[in-house]
Amino acid sequence: MAEADNAISLRRLDAHYIGMLEYAQAWELQKTYVKQIDQGEREESLLLLQHPPTYTMGSDKHPEHLLLDEDQLAERGITLFQIDRGGDITYHGPGQIVGYPLLYLDAEGLNLHGYLRSLEQVIINWLSEYGIEAGRKPEYTGVWVGHSKIAAIGVKFNKARKRRGFVTSHGFALNIKSGIAEEGFSGIVPCGIQQFGVTSFNDLTGLELTVEEAAMQLLPHFAKEFKYDLKLIEE
Amino acid sequence: MMKTMTEIVVPQLAESLVSATIDKWLKQPGDWVDVYEPVCEIITDKVNAELPSTVAGKLVQILVEKGETVPVGTPICVIETEGTVDVALQAAPEGHSATSERASEKEPLAVESEDAPMRNRFSPAVQQLAAEHAIRLSDVPGTGLGGRITRKDVLAYVASGAGKSNQSANGSVAAPAPRTVDAAAQVRSSGLHLTETPKFPKIEVEGSSNAGRGDNFIDVTPIRNTIARNMRQSVSEIPHAWTMIEVDVTNLVLLRNKLKDDFMKREGINLTYLAFLLKAVVNAIKDVPIMNSMWAVDKIIVKRDINIALAVGTEDSVLTPVIKNADHKNVAGLAKEIEELARKTREGKLTLSDMQGGTFTVNNTGSFGSILSYPIINYPQAAILTFESIVKRPVVINDMIAVRSMANLCLSLDHRILDGVICGRFLQRVKDNLESFNLESKLY
Numbered sequence: 001m002a003e004a005d006n007a008i009s010l011r012r013l014d015a016h017y018i019g020m021l022e023y024a025q026a027w028e029l030q031k032t033y034v035k036q037i038d039q040g041e042r043e044e045s046l047l048l049l050q051h052p053p054t055y056t057m058g059s060d061k062h063p064e065h066l067l068l069d070e071d072q073l074a075e076r077g078i079t080l081f082q083i084d085r086g087g088d089i090t091y092h093g094p095g096q097i098v099g100y101p102l103l104y105l106d107a108e109g110l111n112l113h114g115y116l117r118s119l120e121q122v123i124i125n126w127l128s129e130y131g132i133e134a135g136r137k138p139e140y141t142g143v144w145v146g147h148s149k150i151a152a153i154g155v156k157f158n159k160a161r162k163r164r165g166f167v168t169s170h171g172f173a174l175n176i177k178s179g180i181a182e183e184g185f186s187g188i189v190p191c192g193i194q195q196f197g198v199t200s201f202n203d204l205t206g207l208e209l210t211v212e213e214a215a216m217q218l219l220p221h222f223a224k225e226f227k228y229d230l231k232l233i234e235e
Numbered sequence: 236m237m238k239t240m241t242e243i244v245v246p247q248l249a250e251s252l253v254s255a256t257i258d259k260w261l262k263q264p265g266d267w268v269d270v271y272e273p274v275c276e277i278i279t280d281k282v283n284a285e286l287p288s289t290v291a292g293k294l295v296q297i298l299v300e301k302g303e304t305v306p307v308g309t310p311i312c313v314i315e316t317e318g319t320v321d322v323a324l325q326a327a328p329e330g331h332s333a334t335s336e337r338a339s340e341k342e343p344l345a346v347e348s349e350d351a352p353m354r355n356r357f358s359p360a361v362q363q364l365a366a367e368h369a370i371r372l373s374d375v376p377g378t379g380l381g382g383r384i385t386r387k388d389v390l391a392y393v394a395s396g397a398g399k400s401n402q403s404a405n406g407s408v409a410a411p412a413p414r415t416v417d418a419a420a421q422v423r424s425s426g427l428h429l430t431e432t433p434k435f436p437k438i439e440v441e442g443s444s445n446a447g448r449g450d451n452f453i454d455v456t457p458i459r460n461t462i463a464r465n466m467r468q469s470v471s472e473i474p475h476a477w478t479m480i481e482v483d484v485t486n487l488v489l490l491r492n493k494l495k496d497d498f499m500k501r502e503g504i505n506l507t508y509l510a511f512l513l514k515a516v517v518n519a520i521k522d523v524p525i526m527n528s529m530w531a532v533d534k535i536i537v538k539r540d541i542n543i544a545l546a547v548g549t550e551d552s553v554l555t556p557v558i559k560n561a562d563h564k565n566v567a568g569l570a571k572e573i574e575e576l577a578r579k580t581r582e583g584k585l586t587l588s589d590m591q592g593g594t595f596t597v598n599n600t601g602s603f604g605s606i607l608s609y610p611i612i613n614y615p616q617a618a619i620l621t622f623e624s625i626v627k628r629p630v631v632i633n634d635m636i637a638v639r640s641m642a643n644l645c646l647s648l649d650h651r652i653l654d655g656v657i658c659g660r661f662l663q664r665v666k667d668n669l670e671s672f673n674l675e676s677k678l679y
Binding site: 130 | 563567
């Protein structure tokens with residue numbers, strides 16, 4: 001394979017498939033990793049996991065886009081977090097692959113929007129293998145199939161302490177299991193976008209891929225798009 | 236408690252359906268049935284389907300036994316519902332504790348008083364139908380836009396017996412679900428004539444005297460009959476216009492030749508030109524959405540989903556299975572869908588959902604060698620496009636003659652909705668899309 005030939009010149013990326021993890025724990029984990037990566041104590045990493053039902057609200061917050069009150073949230077067993085990524089409200093839950101790429105982006109030639117576009121491209125490329133034509137909507141971040149959103153993207157660029165660049169955190173949430181729209185997204189206006197719906201990989205293809213299978217299939221696409229020598233770290 | 240008897244009828248499941256056979260009853264008399272819950276399975280030549288109930292209630296009687304074949308519109312069972320008409324009843328003054336028919340007549344009248352600008356405008360078809368059944372149109376509740384009375388309303392009125400004419404609406408016309416249901420959810424009352432089947436004039440065939448010696452008589456199969464009716468409905472209701480454009484597909488031919496072997500290895504199916512054409516058509520529809528529309532009496536409905544119906548010919552019929560959300564697929568995805576639908580058509584395994592929801596039709600007429608055709612629109616869509624044979628022809632480019640692979644695209648359009656300018660723009664877009672395929676183009 002071509003990747004093997006180029007491996008020497010590519011930076012290493014450790015990919016972790018973590019499975020189910022509480023949002024708060026994952027958040028702490030991200031912060032720890034970001035610090036370690038900044039200080040050169042850890043390889044750049046890609047965390048792949050699932051969350052229990054959770055709503056997260058980004059910096060671009062519109063409380064009116066959450067359609068449930070506290071009691072209703074408690075009744076449905078959904079936790080709400082106000083967090084430090086860009087974007088409005090979104091839902092995480094079982095059946096959705098959440099990816100947190102924790103990458104060092106050097107200040108030189110830094111293109112923050114380019115980073116978002118590359119994240120989208122990874123998912124677009126993976127979906128295309130299944131005959132699905134996914135794309136972007138110019139005014140909204142994320143990956144869309146027709147008028148429905150299949151992946152939400154929201155990131156934070158953490159200013160590195162020791163170097164001139166940034167370490168990324170947060171990332172993408174890609175819907176795999178069918179019916180996920182009904183489960184979580186019905187309680188919110190996803191990303192504050194009123195007129196469009198939400199879809200999932202299994203809804204689109206009629207296949208029954210698991211989140212872990214999807215995660216494994218995404219890895220080579222991620223490595224290719226971001227040009228890393230990716231190693232899957234078995235937990 | 237009010238009890239209402241509701242008959243479930245064999246619906247017009249697909250354009251190519253005139254009758255259906257009950258395969259299996261999923262519910263028995265005495266069983267409770269929820270709305271949309273299947274009551275039985277029906278089979279036809281091409282489509283097998285579970286038939287959902289239109290109401291919730293208790294199944295009280297089965298009218299058509301397993302194994303029997305009945306025409307579309309035939310009641311097959313009776314469901315007893317409770318209190319479905321209470322809204323209208325409460326609204327009505329007392330003394331109207333009457334029958335469900337009367338209650339249901341009442342409700343649309345309330346609608347009328349609010350806003351019924353179309354209430355007194357009748358289409359010729361409606362007037363004729365009313366005359367045939369000797370009913371007064373002012374008595375008929377209208378469910379169309381603005382309270383307009385549709386043929387369906389007239390038929391429902393006749394079927395309810397309210398007209399007290401000596402005629403009964405039976406047989407060939409699909410009896411709509413009872414008004415109690417309609418009134419509750421007027422989802423499909425836009426004045427569209429989707430489920431209607433126009434009456435056939437009786438044609439007297441004068442025995443065998445017309446036939447010469449040695450002539451053959453072929454029984455008209457149900458599917459042939461349906462095709463005949465649909466074609467007739469399309470040409471009699473839709474003012475067709477026709478236009479054609481020629482496309483230079485030389486680069487597409489090179490691209491396909493380059494990719495087809497790998498594609499076969501990878502996907503196990505043929506990479507057809509049709510897949511590329513569909514991609515070009517879908518992208519053109521995105522730019523010219525009015526092509527993806529239908530005429531609805533006093534509105535034009537532009538459909539948001541792009542569902543491409545594909546004309547698939549068999550030995551003795553043509554079916555139009557549908558690629559849903561064709562804009563969600565890349566060329567490879569479309570190729571797979573085409574293969575899948577063609578296979579299902581050949582094997583007679585198309586399901587009801589395969590046949591429904593088409594918004595624009597494409598016919599690959601080139602597959603049987605045609606270079607020009609005048610297609611009939613797949614009612615009630617706005618247009619149909621044919622993809623004719625790819626032939627090598629001398630073409631003038633920059634005042635020189637070159638040999639190029641050329642194909643014609645023919646478009647029939649509903650001239651009520653579309654005109655030459657917009658269709659010209661659409662075809663030009665399809666042409667540009669097809670001609671911009673080149674050796675660098677990607678399937679995925």
